[in-house]
Amino acid sequence: MIFLDAxxxxxxxxxxxxxxWPYLTGEFGNPSSHHTLGEAAANxxxxxxxxxxxxxxxxxxxxxxxxxxxEADNLAVKGISLARQAADPRHNRxxxxxxxxxxxxxxxxxxxxxxGFAVDVVPVDRYGQVTPEALAEVLRPDTALVSVxxxxxxxxxxxxxxxxxxxxxLHGIPFHTDAVQAAGWLSLDTKALGVDxxxxxxxxxxAPKGNGALYLRSRTRIEPLVHGGGQERGRRSGTENVAGAVxxxxxxxxxxxxxxxxxxxxxxxxxxxxxxxxxxxxxxDLVPGAILTGHPGERLPSIASFCFPGTxxxxxxxxxxxxxxxxxxGSACAAGSDAASPVLLAVGIEAEVAQTAVRFSFDSTVxxxxxxxxxxxxxxxxxxxxxxSGR
Ligand code: PLP
Numbered sequence: 001m002i003f004l005d006a007x008x009x010x011x012x013x014x015x016x017x018x019x020x021w022p023y024l025t026g027e028f029g030n031p032s033s034h035h036t037l038g039e040a041a042a043n044x045x046x047x048x049x050x051x052x053x054x055x056x057x058x059x060x061x062x063x064x065x066x067x068x069x070x071e072a073d074n075l076a077v078k079g080i081s082l083a084r085q086a087a088d089p090r091h092n093r094x095x096x097x098x099x100x101x102x103x104x105x106x107x108x109x110x111x112x113x114x115x116g117f118a119v120d121v122v123p124v125d126r127y128g129q130v131t132p133e134a135l136a137e138v139l140r141p142d143t144a145l146v147s148v149x150x151x152x153x154x155x156x157x158x159x160x161x162x163x164x165x166x167x168x169x170l171h172g173i174p175f176h177t178d179a180v181q182a183a184g185w186l187s188l189d190t191k192a193l194g195v196d197x198x199x200x201x202x203x204x205x206x207a208p209k210g211n212g213a214l215y216l217r218s219r220t221r222i223e224p225l226v227h228g229g230g231q232e233r234g235r236r237s238g239t240e241n242v243a244g245a246v247x248x249x250x251x252x253x254x255x256x257x258x259x260x261x262x263x264x265x266x267x268x269x270x271x272x273x274x275x276x277x278x279x280x281x282x283x284x285d286l287v288p289g290a291i292l293t294g295h296p297g298e299r300l301p302s303i304a305s306f307c308f309p310g311t312x313x314x315x316x317x318x319x320x321x322x323x324x325x326x327x328x329x330g331s332a333c334a335a336g337s338d339a340a341s342p343v344l345l346a347v348g349i350e351a352e353v354a355q356t357a358v359r360f361s362f363d364s365t366v367x368x369x370x371x372x373x374x375x376x377x378x379x380x381x382x383x384x385x386x387x388x389s390g391r
Contacts, residue, residue: 155294156303
């Protein structure tokens with residue numbers, strides 16, 4: 001099987017499993033316990049926090065461990081907006097982009113339904129980018145928070161996050177970015193990005209599902225969503241997932257990317273981007289009428305996304321799986337749904353064409369030979385689906 005669905009999830013790396021194993025077995029203490037086992041767990045958690053902080057170029061106290069990207073997004077969007085509203089009831093609008101993951105979009109809609117917020121959606125251009133000018137147009141004195149993702153999970157487009165954060169700050173508004181897909185490929189230097197909050201998720205990076213983190217710039221007020229024993233500096237109660245935090249830290253050290261786009265482990269992003277471009281060229285050559293979605297250059301090394309007019313994305317997926325290639329029609333959350341992807345509609349693709357979308361996403365182990373094989377399979381699969389439907 002050729003697995004080209006790494007944006008949905010990745011297998012746990014052996015080194016990550018080895019790093020977390022002790023905290024699932026012998027060192028199983030609760031970090032809040034005042035005995036040796038508890039202290040060992042608390043130390044492991046502190047080390048993991050320091051490691052994550054290094055990857056995010058921030059202080060350990062600015063890292064909150066969560067149950068994943070969804071929770072980190074919820075905490076940022078709801079928590080910061082509610083804290084700003086509590087401080088000043090006039091702050092009752094949130095700005096999100098038109099292509100956010102549901103974890104951000106639905107958090108904003110929750111604020112609208114239950115807390116009297118208005119949601120302002122900033123449009124994207126045909127490549128899926130938010131321009132600083134478009135963002136400036138929707139900001140208002142009563143905007144509590146701006147949330148624009150770092151890189152999109154369906155089309156891979158990278159946003160000019162530093163420029164967007166600067167626009168929000170000009171108006172005194174905090175800026176959150178969902179970096180779940182960007183992590184491992186782009187620099188997560190929160191200071192260079194200038195963001196106030198940033199979400200990451202472990203299972204996209206070779207850690208298990210169910211762990212993530214939120215960077216929150218110190219002195220940013222936040223209302224917790226989970227109340228209880230006051231763990232994570234009161235921002236997220238509940239006994240900490242020590243093994244999960246250790247796993248996230250280990251996974252991040254294996255994929256961290258510096259300011260120049262250099263990976264700690266290898267020149268990863270450049271190599272994979274080269275393979276992605278070759279794959280894109282092959283697919284466009286082999287499939288008449290194929291459309292590349294997203295930005296041609298400003299895109300994640302790991303995502304190649306297309307529409308294949310005259311097919312249905314789901315039939316192409318089935319056909320590809322029969323040929324041993326596993327990929328996705330868009331986001332894993334929307335897989336199996338018949339509705340056209342809101343992301344593709346937002347970049348101006350017609351609903352009928354949007355239903356023909358297929359996303360291929362890679363991890364660091366991808367190689368040229370398997371992508372060549374996959375491209376040939378795509379050519380054959382689309383040809384088969386088109387001839388079956390008589391187009
Ligand atoms: N944000 C983006 C951009 C994602 O791609 C995902 C997962 O697909 C999430 C958030 C949710 O992360 P998690 O699966 O850890 O809850």
